[in-house]
Amino acid sequence: MDAAFAIPSRGGIDARGKAMAPTSSKQLIDTELPKAMDMTHHLNRLSKNRNPSSLKELYKYAAIPGMIPLGGGIPHPDVFPFEQLSALTLPVDSVSLDLPRVPEKAKQSLLSWLFGGGKRVDEISIPKYAPNPTATTVQLSTSLQYQAATGPPALPLFLREYVETVYKPAYADWDVLLNVGATDGWAKICQMLLEVGDAVLVEEWTYPGAENAFLPMECEMIPIRMDGEGVLPAHLDEVLGGWKEEERGGKKRPRVFYTIPTGQNPSGATMMGPRKKEVYDVCKKYDIIICEDEPYYTLYVGDWMPKGKKATAEEEHQIETEKKEGKEGKEAFLKALPPTYLTFDTDGRVIRMDTFSKTSCPGSRLGWFTTSPLFIERLTRATESQTQAPSGFATALTTTLLTHWGFDGYIRWLRGIKSTYKQRRDWIIDAIDDNFDLVLDGQEDVGSDEKRAVYDIQGLGKGATCYSKTVGVAEWDEKKGAVGSMKKGGKGPALVSFIPPTAGMFIFLAVHTSHHPKYPKLLLTQTPTEATRTLMDALWRQLAEHHVLVAPGWGFDARGEHSIGGPGIGYFRLSYSTLSYAQCRTAMKIFAEQLDKFFEVKK
Amino acid sequence: MDAAFAIPSRGGIDARGKAMAPTSSKQLIDTELPKAMDMTHHLNRLSKNRNPSSLKELYKYAAIPGMIPLGGGIPHPDVFPFEQLSALTLPVDSVSLDLPRVPEKAKQSLLSWLFGGGKRVDEISIPKYAPNPTATTVQLSTSLQYQAATGPPALPLFLREYVETVYKPAYADWDVLLNVGATDGWAKICQMLLEVGDAVLVEEWTYPGAENAFLPMECEMIPIRMDGEGVLPAHLDEVLGGWKEEERGGKKRPRVFYTIPTGQNPSGATMMGPRKKEVYDVCKKYDIIICEDEPYYTLYVGDWMPKGKKATAEEEHQIETEKKEGKEGKEAFLKALPPTYLTFDTDGRVIRMDTFSKTSCPGSRLGWFTTSPLFIERLTRATESQTQAPSGFATALTTTLLTHWGFDGYIRWLRGIKSTYKQRRDWIIDAIDDNFDLVLDGQEDVGSDEKRAVYDIQGLGKGATCYSKTVGVAEWDEKKGAVGSMKKGGKGPALVSFIPPTAGMFIFLAVHTSHHPKYPKLLLTQTPTEATRTLMDALWRQLAEHHVLVAPGWGFDARGEHSIGGPGIGYFRLSYSTLSYAQCRTAMKIFAEQLDKFFEVKK
Incomplete structure (x- = not known):
């Protein structure tokens, strides 16, 4: 397990516990947006104690052409037993955008629906050594080697385009970081923000898997009342505004809010933009970090229409447009998605968790954070000393598939998933x-x-x-x-x-x-x-x-x-x-x- | 991220903090060996606080044939975009057991050595839906779905045979548990055993990547002196026997020892059986948990012989036998391996970490613990709330490759790795x-x-x-x-x-x-x-x-x-x-x- 020398580091916490500027791999977009505010005071002791590798100079020299590398501790790719990986994958338009409400034949398999028994597949293939590789080439000799916690460069590039296009964060210097799925992501957030005994804001009905990350830390749940759209901003304000440490056995006011805004688990509630803005403003008022766990985000499918009920002209237009292939349909799909908390996040107080579990497969154990440079840097340190990079099999196959599909293709795939x-x-x-x-x-x-x-x-x-x-x-x-x-x-x-x-x-x-x-x-x-x-x-x-x-x-x-x-x-x-x-x-x-x-x- | 309902649980900690008997999936081998001693007092508060899922009854019913499952929260495998995975893999005998000391031509690639430019490969393939699957069948619809933390059943089966054959633990009820590599494994051990401010025994020269797991917890390193074979038992005894809390600012005597016994990082030292027995006895005396991190275990290659130096008859015999294919060569290889701490572990105080990083590839992010039922159960709880199962791409491909090779084939592969x-x-x-x-x-x-x-x-x-x-x-x-x-x-x-x-x-x-x-x-x-x-x-x-x-x-x-x-x-x-x-x-x-x-x- 000698990857310490293979992982480049960036940024850090100085002796006074303040964040130093990270050297983000994300090119700052030329923008009028503000930069994230300093949230260093939200880090717990464990997180502040994490140090970047002390061997930075090694990496600098390692990049020089002709260098003979005796510094690392990595195995030779020649003896990786995998010479080539291939996959038969579904085309982006595998799932129709106009699936029948009542199937003609109630078959077991969804795909047999779509292809009448036959099935179109593409083949993708990843060699051990690609000819003339660049920094973004996916090849097994790199993917199956130790990798930086940031993963193969092509994947964050893709994800940044996705975040920029679909989420439109309201500050400039956000970035993304891979994790091994949202359960891992949330556990790392808890280990970054929470001290033993802290209080954590949750929805009054919430996902028990998320509780397992902080209850063993003897943290207490503070449930916020909901309606069918999610938490009630007024109740959140009431709980935080009325918080008296002396009445709570000395417990400090919560600083962390865990929420599933879309297709909430278990309530199914989905919060739209105006409510999110209200919640965000309350969180800003009390300096709360919003952790939005969004596995079901692109599974936003809109209202159920009772059979026989006539849609309004506007509803009808949206339904028909979303059935269309091409740009018009794509834009209708994106427009229908609820705005995320990132869209309102001018401060950098949102940590968003996305996952490929529902859009590709849970077995990929692949997800990502979108948040401020400070949190990205601290989460990178935590990742290096725990999971390191996600599995190279998962990142190589996922990245190759996404590249094969292209950005618009991926959106088309998501539209098919929505359709099902x-x-x-x-x-x-x-x-x-x-x-x-x-x-x-x-x-x-x-x-x-x-x-x-x-x-x-x-x-x-x-x-x-x-x-x-x-x-x-x-x-x-x-x-x-x-x-x-x-x-x-x-x-x-x-x-x-x-x-x-x-x-x-x-x-x-x-x-x-x-x-x-x-x-x-x-x-x-x-x-x-x-x-x-x-x-x-x-x-x-x-x-x-x-x-x-x-x-x-x-x-x-x-x-x-x-x-x-x-x-x-x-x-x-x-x-x-x-x-x-x-x-x-x-x-x-x-x-x-x-x-x-x-x-x-x-x- | 709704895997809580897909993961069966076993065992637990009762209200008094004592371990309840776990329902191990390992069939106890009919043996005269003792069972592991109770080590519950070594668990930290965080680990004792972890609860198994409260929805056990759900799993019981879920297994009933004909049940319509509205309980889980998992995506449909039909819309996993991967229909089939294939890989070109190296045959077990790809690497010669008698590689030349001075190559005739100093080629860059090891493989071009072995095959004179040509290359034999096998093809393995994993469908989404296998015909007539059993519990141990590897298929993408299962591998790429949420999985239990214990991973696909076929993999632990293989690993148990490997542990039993190669390591021969000295107690009966040990088991294995997958992790996402030894860095993850060691981080989970620290989070199970260490409290903030504890002291941790390490080798006087040690792997900084391992320190990163406990130094942020404000734990102190207690270095033990080494010679060319590893730590000195006498110094370990001296440190532990002479430990005075009042001289150490109230710090308690360490309970955890981190060691890399084979090809130690960085010293290269390898500890053989007799020294390990001595160290084990000191650890038993002071009730120490030995955490052996063994990435280089099968890279034990024996003494360097200066050119021209004549080997003894015994050395010559071992060298020649190890060049042989088949049973005789295999047994010579196994005999030459240093005994592990598990071989002396009558108490269940050893937690061994193995990894596929050096024997397959680091990108698999796949390793495993071998330890007592108590530690396996607590580590399973931790795994469920953090990494869940390793990537299904990694476990599916690794398991299929191991099954394709077979047990003897895998040993032959390891012998080739040793040879290189x-x-x-x-x-x-x-x-x-x-x-x-x-x-x-x-x-x-x-x-x-x-x-x-x-x-x-x-x-x-x-x-x-x-x-x-x-x-x-x-x-x-x-x-x-x-x-x-x-x-x-x-x-x-x-x-x-x-x-x-x-x-x-x-x-x-x-x-x-x-x-x-x-x-x-x-x-x-x-x-x-x-x-x-x-x-x-x-x-x-x-x-x-x-x-x-x-x-x-x-x-x-x-x-x-x-x-x-x-x-x-x-x-x-x-x-x-x-x-x-x-x-x-x-x-x-x-x-x-x-x-x-x-x-x-x-x-």
């Missing part, structure tokens, strides 16, 4: 629609204001509430349950509510446990939260035993006060990313049947 | 031999006992000392330098000394700075250490300007009292792993010329 996720989102929600009596917020009066608020479970008035379709009851009483004589088409209890997601791969489904006939009895011995958990566990097991496996919501609970959910409401997270059309249909049919049984709707 | 490193070791030392007047310890009297001890610079009496060959001086005075009339063939000052390495890729070369004519004058204003550094820096730059780039020794100094080196002796580390025969010859010719100039031997 839109199709799958529609499949599952159509299946829910077909198996339940589905009422959209505002579409039908559900009774009192209080009741309406419960059903509009994630705010925004964009929710859907599901009633039993197969059997109704004449009347339904909140306390007694079903009463009176059964009548087909009558309205039973509201069973589940959700907001049709506009991005990602999840439906966060609220189950109205308070409508369960046993709920009142359970309340005699249990708290509402306990009673809900009791019922949700039973329902979860019942579904699993009928071969429908969903993720229980409690695993995502950041354990604060809830705006989404609360007493009498339990959650499931339903992922629709891998289901076939047939599986969607079957799963939702079973789901509806089992809910009927569970709620004892069928008398 | 032996050849290169011989090239560089022969080049030194040819460009200097080289005197081996014991071969010629160098004067007083005191002087002899200085030249036998790393103990063991196995060193070589180099005098100027081109020009001698009649007499040489320690204070005045060269005196009297010049006489061809006379003995000048001893310039450099070293032990010809038996493993790895480094020569640790002692420069006798005290023999420099300016040394006495420098001592008027500088300490011996400063004077040596002054001269070494000047010599390093002089060599670099003449296109010979070596690593300065001070970068490896653990800053303790030295057994290797000391006042009047500076060090360079010379790596010979990537040099061609011609480069070895040129580099050592320049080196000898520049040393003559530097020491002003040539009058």
